[in-house]
Each structure stands twice: as C-alpha cells, then as structure tokens.
Amino acid sequence: MSHTYLVQWTIKPKIAPRPWLACNRCRAARPFEPSGKTRLNANGRRLDAWLIYRCCSCDSTWNRPIFERRHIRDIDPHTLNALQTNDEAWIEKVSFDLDGLRRDAGQIEEFSEVHVQKTILNPAAESSPPLEIVLDLAMKTSLRTERLLSMELGLSRKRIAILEEAGRLSTAPSGKNALRRPVKDEMRITIDLAGEADRNAILSRAGP
Incomplete structure (x- = not known):
C-alpha cells in the first residue's frame, strides 16, 4: 500500500473571461460578459451560430461567432441540440474557452x-x-x-x-x-x- x-x-x-470591445452605445471600450444565450440562424441547410455577450455597462450585445455557414450534416448532434435548447453546461464550456475567445477579441480580461x-x-x-x-x-x-x-x-x-x-x-x-x-x-x-x-x-x- x-x-x-x-x-x-x-x-x-x-468567472468567465470577458472580452473588451468597442461599445457603440457607450462610445468606448467596455468589458462584455456572456449572457447565457445563443443565437442560431438557418439559411437553407446551412447554419450560423453565435454566443451572445452583453456590455457590462449598458447591456448592448455582441454576437461571438461559433460557426458560420456550416452545413447541418457537418454539425455534431450534441452541439446542435445544445444550441437549440440553450444548454447551460455547453454554453458555460464555450464561455470559458479562452483560446476560442482570443480568435474573436484582442483584449481579454481574465479572472x-x-x-x-x-x-x-x-x-x-x-x-x-x-x-x-x-x-x-x-x-x-x-x-x-x-x-x-x-x-x-x-x-x-x-x-x-x-x-x-x-x-x-x-x-x-x-x-x-x-x-x-x-x-x-x-x-x-x-x-x-x-x-x-x-x-x-x-x-x-x-x-x-
């Protein structure tokens, strides 16, 4: 033994990392935080998906791309279901994906x-x-x-x-x-x- x-x-x-972005309403750079919601749009058999962030100061939104013009057959069924149902666990995982966030935002606040x-x-x-x-x-x-x-x-x-x-x-x-x-x-x-x-x-x- x-x-x-x-x-x-x-x-x-x-606390999920927060991107600092130019907020149109605040007219200055502000931190944005995940709203816990996604957006899914369909164009025929191709889909666009975003994770919705909100400005910490004024509640303006920013759509963080998850994928664009992806054919539905190429989307993992679990991912598709999570997007359609706003699955909390899946959204949390994406919100904490620092490497993915760095591809879409230059300045990121970490905790x-x-x-x-x-x-x-x-x-x-x-x-x-x-x-x-x-x-x-x-x-x-x-x-x-x-x-x-x-x-x-x-x-x-x-x-x-x-x-x-x-x-x-x-x-x-x-x-x-x-x-x-x-x-x-x-x-x-x-x-x-x-x-x-x-x-x-x-x-x-x-x-x-």
Whole structure:
C-alpha cells in the first residue's frame, strides 16, 4: 500500500473571461460578459451560430461567432441540440474557452477566482506521509500554481519557495518557474511535510 496521502483537486473557474470591445452605445471600450444565450440562424441547410455577450455597462450585445455557414450534416448532434435548447453546461464550456475567445477579441480580461473540490484518492497510512495533489482542471484558468497552494493550504509564498528550494516541494511536469505559471490539467504536486510543526493542519486543508 502506498504511504502517500493522495488527493485530487478539481478546479473550476468562477468567472468567465470577458472580452473588451468597442461599445457603440457607450462610445468606448467596455468589458462584455456572456449572457447565457445563443443565437442560431438557418439559411437553407446551412447554419450560423453565435454566443451572445452583453456590455457590462449598458447591456448592448455582441454576437461571438461559433460557426458560420456550416452545413447541418457537418454539425455534431450534441452541439446542435445544445444550441437549440440553450444548454447551460455547453454554453458555460464555450464561455470559458479562452483560446476560442482570443480568435474573436484582442483584449481579454481574465479572472483567477476558482472553486476547488477536494477528493481523497488514497488516505494517509502513516503519521508523516508525503502529500501528493493531482489537479483536475474542468476549464483553463490563469490562476498560478503557487497562489493556489497558498490559498488552499494556508502557506505563504515565501514558505512555498523555501520548500521548493529545499527539494521538498516538486511538480510534475516540472520546469523553470513551474510554480509561478498557471495551473495545468493533470499536474501533480508533491510536498514532503516530515518534521513540519503544522503538518496535520496542512494535511487537513488539503482534503475535503
């Protein structure tokens, strides 16, 4: 049996990225946010689809293209049904698709607020187990790894840096400045807590 205390953190961003666009009504650049609605137009057997955004200041709308002049036979049935029914889960996924949004907007406002759901995959089997955290990203986020650890484990960034320099905190995949980069899906973080006075408190915060 492994003695590692293994937990999974499922990370979900709370606020969708907002494009900054020229608002005709405000006559200035303003942030736009997803309305939770789609628009679907048909031209014969070809369809156009958009995700509707609203200006945060005046409620003007912007239609973010999802696809244009797409033949109905080339559209995934699940996608088509989601567009026809304004499926909330599908719309949320598209709203958080940062790479897709970058194709349609130059300036994008990102947010680091996340919800973290913690699950124990392997309970501690000894009094001083190493802690291993595996990250599961429901969607991309700009939250940096060191900030995530600081928030969820109650560790200062200075202490995180000390543990890393001592070889007692590592990430996989590793790399230069890995802790100062945004969290990645399936990233694993291992922390050796042997001898730490607040070891039990950290382990408690790591789990649900």
